[in-house]
Every structure is written in C-alpha cells, then in structure tokens.
Amino acid sequence: MNIPGYEYLPHPADVRFRAYGATLEETFEQAAHAMFHVIIDTAALNLERSVDIKLESVGLENLLYDYLSELLYLFEVEEIVFGQFRVNSIEKTNGSYILHGKASGENIDLERQSFETEVKAVTYHLLKVTKEKGGYSAHLIVDT
C-alpha cells in the first residue's frame, strides 16, 4: 500500500512534485499539501477556518487541476492560508468525477506569517494521475 506523501523533483524554474497515497482521495490531499508547502511552512499554521469544496470535472487530471486551482483562488480571495486538506470522496458518475472535500487553515496575517514562494498557477504540463500497485500517484508542475 502506498504510504501518503509527496516529494519534490528537480526543475530549473518552476516547482515539480509527485504526490502519492493508497486512495485517490489521499493522493489529492497530498498534492494540495505539496503545493501549499511551497508557499509557506504548513506545519506552523493554525486550523481556525475551513472551506467546503465541491467540484465536478471531466477526467481525473482535470479534476486535480481544478482542485488545486480552486485552492489557490480561495487562498487569494478568501485570504486563508491552508495547512490541512481533506478530500472526503471522489466519485465517478456518468463521464465526470465529483470531489467533496474541506480545506482548513488560518487567515493571512503578514505580520505573523512568513511566506516562501508565490505559486502563480497549476500547469497541465506533464500532469498525470496514475494508478499504481497499492494506490495512486500524481505528477505536477506549478508555475512559480
């Protein structure tokens, strides 16, 4: 069984990583974690606010792209820095995938928080969700 986690891979300009888990849900959670860990030290964040997330997309890769893009959008517009990600379910219905989840974190506070690198967007470049023995893995490049 895949133990949930993520690893950063070499890239000359942007950030490239692989996330994995025993289930699709876990893999998505780990991908979100990997992306936010580029922005800030996620371990140091309080979990004082949560946002529910519901998305529907055609194809798993599109769902992952939409999920991570939604989190970046909420970070900027709702002004929450996320440190915890829950994906409760990813269901396949006729031709599309539906995700239900929740992301938690704290309000942006520039006095207290120390941001690392800005993530501009999620790219489609080499984006892949793969079923493997014992679970799933996702490969991503985000523009920084």
Place this chain on the structure above:
Amino acid sequence: MTQQQAKELVRKVEENIFEIPVDFQEGMRVPGRIFVSDKLMNDLEVNTLRQTANVAALPGIQKYSMAMPDAHFGYGFPIGGVAAFDAHEGIISPGGVGFDINCGVRIIRTDMEAGEVRSRIKELMDELFRAVPSGVGSKSRLRVSGSELDDAFNYGARWAVESGYGVEADIEHCEDGGFMDAANPLKVGEKARKRGKPQFGTLGSGNHFLEVQEVDKIYDSRIAKAYGIREGTITIMIHCGSRGAGHQICTDYLRVMEQASRKYGIDLPDKQLACAPADSREGQDYFKAMAAGANYAWANRQVITHWVRETFERVFGRDADELGMDLVYDVAHNVAKLEEHEIDGEKKSVYVHRKGATRAFPAGHTDIPVAYRSVGQPVLIPGSMGTPSYILHGGEQAMELTFGSACHGAGRVMGRGDAKRKFRGEVIGKQLADKGITVKATHPSMLAEEAPEVYKSSSEVVNVVHELNIARKVVRVKPIGVAKG
C-alpha cells in the same frame, strides 16, 4: 533517444543559429530555430529542445518554432519561445503566453547624478519598499471599483494616466500605447476579477522587482541620446505583470482550450499547449480576455510608476519634472499579438506568441513611437538581481530572423528549491551590500531564490542578439538599490 543523441540531431546553421530538423520529433510541421552561442547551446537542456519541437507541431505555425538565447525549460512553450501562427489557418494558445500575462518591464530615465542618489539610497529604498506593496499576500493601497477595474481591463495605462497616475507622454512611450484594443472585460471571468481587484497596484513576488540603477556604459551614444539616457545618471526599472488577474485568466482558458482542442481535433504533444483555431469563438474569447489581462498589467506598471515618482519627490524635495523622470519605454514579455509579417515574400497576418521574449521592432516600423522611429524601439533586458541590465534597440535582422523578437532576461538555470538549499539569503544580501547594492526584500529566502548564480549570464545572452543584429546594445545599467517581493 538519449539526451546525447537528441542533441546531435541539432544542426548549426551559422554562428549563433541552430536548427532542430523536422525529423527530431514526430508531428513537427516546421523546423525549430534556437538562437544561442556555442556555449549556451552546450548548456541547453534537451527538454528545452523538446518543448520547442512540440510547438512546431501546432497547426498554422509559420517558418520556425523559435527559442531565444535565454530559453529554458518551461511549461508548454519553453520560456524564451516565439512562434507565429496564421491568423486564419493557425491557432491561439494560452500556453504560448503563460500565466503572468504581460509580465513586462519599463524603465524611467532621470537627470539625477548617481552620487546624489547613492548618498540617500537606504532611505530611498525604504520609502520605495513602503510605497509599492510587494510579496505574497500583499494588498494594494488602492481600492478600485468594479467599473474602474473594467476601465483598467479596457484601456490599461491610458486609463491610469487619465485617472491621474502619470502624464500623456507615458502612454506614447509604452508598447501599443499602453493598451491592446482587442480587450473585452466581458470575457474575463468573475474569479479573475476577484483576484485582480485587491492586487491592483502591487509588484508581486518571485523574479519581479523595482530597481534603482546607474547608467554605467553607453555603447551607442546617438541612440542613447534619442532615448534620453546619459552616462552616470540614474534610471529606475519596474518588472511586474498582471498578478492574480492574469494567472486566473490563463487558468480558466486553459480549461476551455483543453476542451476546444478535442472539439476541433487538434493533436497535442503536450496538454499545456491546449489551443483553439485562431478564428474560432474559443480562440477569440481567449484573445480578448488575454488582452484585458495585458491591459491590467500596463495599468499596474503605470500606477506603480506614479508612486515611484511621488517617492522620489518626497525624498529629494523636487518635483518629478525637475528630476527629469520620464518613461523611456515599457515592453511586454508574455503576450500574443496580431501582427503583420512578411513571410515568403508576402505580407501576412499572424498571431505572434512571445513567452518570455521581447518585441524588438527595428527603425522605421510604424508601431514604434514617433520619437524612436528613426532608431528602433527600446528593448529592455533586465539582469538578475545584482547584475547589469541592458537597453538595446530593435535591429535590422529582427523581422527577418525572429518575427521582430529578442530575449527577455538572463534565463534561470537553477530551481527555487535548489537555490534555497544552496544559498542563504542573509549571505547573498551581504555579498550584494559589499558590491554597493542596497536590497530590500520581504523575506531573506527570497534573496536565496533569486541569487545571481541561479541565472545565466545576461551579457552572454545579450551578445547573441547583438551579434545577430536582432537587437543592438545601446546602454548598460547596474543596480544600486533593489526592492523584491
């Protein structure tokens, strides 16, 4: 195919020009052209060649898929990629512009002698850092309304000037007069509006900066004079883009294009190259939204210019006119434009995509401001933090060789994560201070990410376009103060 084998397929055409033949990769419609020196070619990653070859597979591509001397591995197009597509038979691709639509550079001249500014540089950088919000999560001092945001999307720098953030001459000295008239804010989604509103008037993060510089070398005194630049004086450079507005426009339209590619049966070597026929609804919707994003970026740089002038006025107790703070020029680095080019002896309308590349129109081109028409447009090449930047002029060979395009900077060679592991921000800050450069950053790790060593040598990159007569060196400036997000 191994990396070595892939590189061996690339053929040197002449000094500084290499060709990727169409049999390099399946599906290539035209060859690739890489404009690099032998040394830069040697260091070039095979992935950059592959990305250049991928672009060559897109419908309607004209002449060559090109990579400028600062090219490096990106997403979709390589960074430093230039490609022109037939306006009717070709495509438009958000992956050929990038997320930071109209990321660009402007430079302001002054009549101030470097000595006067050096003696006050710490105070000046503190004040500039305060006046222009920067860094992740920073918000603007401005509160624009919904209709003002529409105006920025529609009229870019022109709107900013008409709203009191600058003077008429600023617009004349801006690529496209400060706005693309193709823009339509109705094509910009709600999410992009929501991200763009609070960030309007911010510098951003990453490689974006605000720099106070000293003119340290003049290569062409006649053209330097036409640009109003004198040795030993101070210039100010602003490098930033369309912030969350542009990022979201690209994010939204990549999804649209992903579906459009399937709808129109376009084979994609890479999903990030998702595109639509140039004259399709999807293609035109993206173009109008992208133009709105580009205009937002021009308005953003214009508002920041205004605050820079105010700051100089406050610190030096003289008004901006008296200090001679005129905008020399403003160029876009990430944009697609509908332009006329001569191809196989015929005038043709094409969508030129420049992703990490600068327009470099030569003398005589009617799209250049009247004041510069006899010498060619200024081409602004920022160096990495702590290294010189260059002003070039559009050269005679640019239209023939590169659809009127040149490099846009130094080009990264090391990832941000590796840079942070290898360098310590405090040490980099100290090294820059020892070189007489005052740096203000939101966080020391930013200095490590942007350490001079993570970029190619800007002089090596600039020499290639100079030797090919794509853009010729006019002026070199070196930083004395840098503000980073």
